[in-house]
Amino acid sequence: MKAVSVSLMVIAMLLGIPAAGTAEERKCRGTIRSKTLVNVKVPVGASCTLKSVKVKGTVKVGRNARLEAIRVRVVGKVQAENARQVIVRAGSKVGGSIQIVQGRKARIKGTTVNGDILFDDQRRALLARRNVLGGSLQAFQNSGGIRIRGNRIDGNLQCKENRPPPRGGNNRVQGNKEDQCSRL
Numbered sequence: 605m606k607a608v609s610v611s612l613m614v615i616a617m618l619l620g621i622p623a624a625g626t627a628e629e630r631k632c633r634g635t636i637r638s639k640t641l642v643n644v645k646v647p648v649g650a651s652c653t654l655k656s657v658k659v660k661g662t663v664k665v666g667r668n669a670r671l672e673a674i675r676v677r678v679v680g681k682v683q684a685e686n687a688r689q690v691i692v693r694a695g696s697k698v699g700g701s702i703q704i705v706q707g708r709k710a711r712i713k714g715t716t717v718n719g720d721i722l723f724d725d726q727r728r729a730l731l732a733r734r735n736v737l738g739g740s741l742q743a744f745q746n747s748g749g750i751r752i753r754g755n756r757i758d759g760n761l762q763c764k765e766n767r768p769p770p771r772g773g774n775n776r777v778q779g780n781k782e783d784q785c786s787r788l
Contacts, residue, residue, distance in 0.1 A: 628661075632671075641682075646671050646687075662700075665690055681719070684710075701739065709748060720759065723750065740779065743770055752788050760787045 629643040630636075632652035636644075643661035646652040646669040654663075658677040665671045665684035672691040673682070681700035684690045687707040692698070692715050701719030705709045709728035711719055712735055720739035723730050728748035732741055732755055740759030743750050746766045753772035755761075761777045763770050763785035772788045775781075781788060 637703070648731060726750075752785065763788075 607630045611624070614734045624691065628779060629645050630641045632644050632646050632654065633650045635653040635655065636657055637655045638657065641724070644654065644659050644663045647663045648666040649668045650666070651670040654671070654673045655675050656675045660679050661677055662680040663671065663673070663682045665687040668688050669684040670689045671684065671687070673696055674694045676692070676696045678697070679699045680690060681701045682698055684688070684704045685706055688705065689708060690704050690710040693704060693711065693713040696715040697753065698715065698717045698719070701722065702712060702717055703722045704726065705722070705724040707726055708724060709730060710726060711731040713733045714735065716736045718738040721735065721737060721741045723743045723746055726746045726748060730743070730746055730748065730750040730752060732752045734754045737757045737759065738778060741752065741755060741757050741761050743763045743766055744750070745764070749768055751772045752761070752770050753774055755775045757775060758775045760774060760779035760782060762782045763784045766784055769784045770788060775788050
């Protein structure tokens with residue numbers, strides 16, 4: 605029986621199938637540079653900087669955590685819930701969407717996002733500047749102020765119930781500019 609188990613493990617390794625118990629999620633505290641990872645998680649209260657990192661899956665930012673991503677390539681999504689701060693900048697590329705909800709502040713700058721950017725229920729300053737989006741940019745119920753400037757958006761630019769209303773301009777939008785963002 606032991607020989608069969610060992611043989612199955614060797615076959616799985618040769619085929620690239622992860623063994624049971626293998627961590628597919630890298631917890632990030634501090635700085636990670638120039639690596640390829642499967643998934644990244646910024647644990648509760650931690651601070652993480654990713655520089656020139658490729659993530660084959662998703663980056664998740666936990667409660668009261670901080671992420672700064674510089675020149676990253678994320679095949680999946682960037683997701684943050686109740687985060688202290690999320691920064692994605694300097695030529696980063698995200699294959700999915702960036703979703704930042706119920707946290708404090710965020711800056712997305714100079715990033716290509718194949719999906720959407722969502723800012724929802726954030727309490728501090730937000731910035732979306734010089735990004736290229738394959739989807740929509742949405743800002744809903746944010747209370748710390750938001751600047752949306754110089755983005756190229758293939759979908760819609762949608763803003764509702766933000767206090768104060770969003771500021772900015774020079775956004776090229778293929779879809780519709782709606783509600784509070786109708787003049788941006």
